[in-house]
Amino acid sequence: MILTARIVFAALVAAALELDTYFVGMTLISQPIIVGGIAGYMFGDLQTGIIIGTMVQLIWVSPPVGAHVPPSSSAIAFTGAALSAQLIGKNLVADRESLIMLCIIAGVGTGYFVGQMDIWNRNLNTRIMHLFEQDILKGSWIHVILTQAFALLVKYISNVVIYIIMFSYGAYLLNRIFSTLSPDMKQGLDISYCVMPVIGMAVIFDLFRTKLGTNFYGIILILCYLILWTYRQINPLFFALAVVSVCCLVIYNFVWDRKEA
Amino acid sequence: MKKGGISSLLWSGFKLNFLQSSWNFERLQNIGFLFAIRNMLEKTYRGEKDRFLASLKRHIGFFNTHIFFSSAVLGVMVRLEEEFPNDDPKRKEDEIESAKMGMMGPLAAIGDALFWSGLKPLALLTGVAIVWLTNFSTAGWIAGAVSSLVIYNAPRVIIKYFLLIKAYFHYKDLFVLIQKVKFQSIMKSIKVAGMGLLGASMAVYFMKKPLTVISSRKLDSLLLFIAFWIFTAALRKKSPVIYIFGFSIFISIIIAYII
Numbered sequence: 125m126i127l128t129a130r131i132v133f134a135a136l137v138a139a140a141l142e143l144d145t146y147f148v149g150m151t152l153i154s155q156p157i158i159v160g161g162i163a164g165y166m167f168g169d170l171q172t173g174i175i176i177g178t179m180v181q182l183i184w185v186s187p188p189v190g191a192h193v194p195p196s197s198s199a200i201a202f203t204g205a206a207l208s209a210q211l212i213g214k215n216l217v218a219d220r221e222s223l224i225m226l227c228i229i230a231g232v233g234t235g236y237f238v239g240q241m242d243i244w245n246r247n248l249n250t251r252i253m254h255l256f257e258q259d260i261l262k263g264s265w266i267h268v269i270l271t272q273a274f275a276l277l278v279k280y281i282s283n284v285v286i287y288i289i290m291f292s293y294g295a296y297l298l299n300r301i302f303s304t305l306s307p308d309m310k311q312g313l314d315i316s317y318c319v320m321p322v323i324g325m326a327v328i329f330d331l332f333r334t335k336l337g338t339n340f341y342g343i344i345l346i347l348c349y350l351i352l353w354t355y356r357q358i359n360p361l362f363f364a365l366a367v368v369s370v371c372c373l374v375i376y377n378f379v380w381d382r383k384e385a
Numbered sequence: 386m387k388k389g390g391i392s393s394l395l396w397s398g399f400k401l402n403f404l405q406s407s408w409n410f411e412r413l414q415n416i417g418f419l420f421a422i423r424n425m426l427e428k429t430y431r432g433e434k435d436r437f438l439a440s441l442k443r444h445i446g447f448f449n450t451h452i453f454f455s456s457a458v459l460g461v462m463v464r465l466e467e468e469f470p471n472d473d474p475k476r477k478e479d480e481i482e483s484a485k486m487g488m489m490g491p492l493a494a495i496g497d498a499l500f501w502s503g504l505k506p507l508a509l510l511t512g513v514a515i516v517w518l519t520n521f522s523t524a525g526w527i528a529g530a531v532s533s534l535v536i537y538n539a540p541r542v543i544i545k546y547f548l549l550i551k552a553y554f555h556y557k558d559l560f561v562l563i564q565k566v567k568f569q570s571i572m573k574s575i576k577v578a579g580m581g582l583l584g585a586s587m588a589v590y591f592m593k594k595p596l597t598v599i600s601s602r603k604l605d606s607l608l609l610f611i612a613f614w615i616f617t618a619a620l621r622k623k624s625p626v627i628y629i630f631g632f633s634i635f636i637s638i639i640i641a642y643i644i
Contacts, residue, residue, distance in 0.1 A: 275407035312638030326616035337580035344584030
């Protein structure tokens with residue numbers, strides 16, 4: 125009973141956060157780094173939620189430009205974190221990473237399906253607009269609000285349904301699937317668990333690639349690796365401040381201080 | 386201001402948060418824009434029902450621009466609706482329509498480059514780097530999330546309302562003002578900062594990740610670095626991220642079976 129209430133509540137929260145990805149505000153509160161932690165906290169395993177949020181975050185950072193509908197990174201992180209947090213307690217500690225990876229794969233499926241549902245919603249929005257257009261043109265304010273509200277409500281309810289299915293039946297199915305995986309398969313998932321953040325970093329590299337930036341990246345990578353190798357217990361704040369200061373210095377000298385030709 | 390108050394204009398600007406709520410494939414953000422501007426039209430044409438209905442018709446047409454830069458279009462549209470003489474409705478309609486169409490494209494291009502390819506990834510990379518640096522601790526997560534939100538939302542709110550006010554009060558000089566802003570240098574700065582941060586984040590991840598593919602951490606880092614360059618090359622050739630994701634899992638499982 126408590127678990128059912130928790131699943132329903134989590135689905136309501138996840139669907140509300142999902143609206144921020146594109147439909148209302150776009151304030152970033154729906155991003156995996158945030159929703160991963162929230163999902164983990166709601167299902168009693170905050171740290172797993174944080175890990176999943178940061179793993180997924182950089183991979184699906186690409187924006188929704190124009191009519192392109194990307195998969196929902198929010199759904200990927202929330203589903204992955206909610207499933208992991210539910211299943212980790214039911215399995216061996218040694219299987220933690222492979223289980224997290226399997227949950228992320230399930231999350232990716234959900235994220236792509238939610239993206240596909242957005243396309244259906246947008247087609248439905250066209251019909252709703254046509255339905256209310258004449259009343260809107262006659263000056264009816266309520267029909268403008270109705271068009272907006274109806275679109276949001278359809279999106280919200282469909283997401284709630286998907287999340288409830290994934291958090292309940294999805295968790296059950298995934299647990300059954302995981303128990304049938306061979307040790308080699310689990311080890312393979314362990315390896316891909318290490319590789320996932322690297323995909324995210326490659327995505328960011330591809331977005332920010334410039335000649336100056338690439339050189340700067342190489343120098344910073346080598347320097348930071350050597351510093352961290354030498355001083356294992358470095359103060360995070362000091363380290364972050366040092367990196368930001370170097371970035372500011374380079375930007376000032378190579379971008380803003382250049383004389384016009 | 387003529388008939389609408391500044392508070393009504395700001396309220397319209399706030400309603401732009403719902404610009405994409407009923408996004409549709411035919412006219413994109415049209416209902417969202419009408420939802421935002423309607424209260425200003427109502428004030429402008431109070432007691433002039435025919436003109437008010439004509440203005441609704443003008444703004445239910447195709448609309449598509451960047452959500453945060455749409456405030457500039459809103460400000461200019463409100464001002465044109467107020468200022469443009471009503472003696473020639475056809476000319477008014479044409480002028481407003483061409484002004485709107487002329488603004489949407491450039492603003493969308495600037496907004497997409499600045500926010501979607503610049504500030505958003507930079508803010509999120511900063512957040513992720515902080516979480517990695519603090520070993521996935523709760524305090525680190527809160528700091529990372531707050532940093533991301535501030536880096537992204539502070540410019541978002543400032544740009545949105547600055548453009549709204551400027552577009553309304555100085556609509557004729559709006560593009561001169563926008564041209565003065567060194568967007569190329571800003572974008573270059575964001576990208577250079579992002580690359581520096583990425584280098585640092587990568588070093589942190591290689592050093593602090595809890596699991597290693599092979600027992601030697603140095604060799605492990607080297608292998609991941611090779612994987613990184615393979616993924617980068619694939620992305621450069623426009624391979625979809627989902628293919629890379631699936632491929633990396635497939636290869637990982639094969640490696641696990643081999644070793």
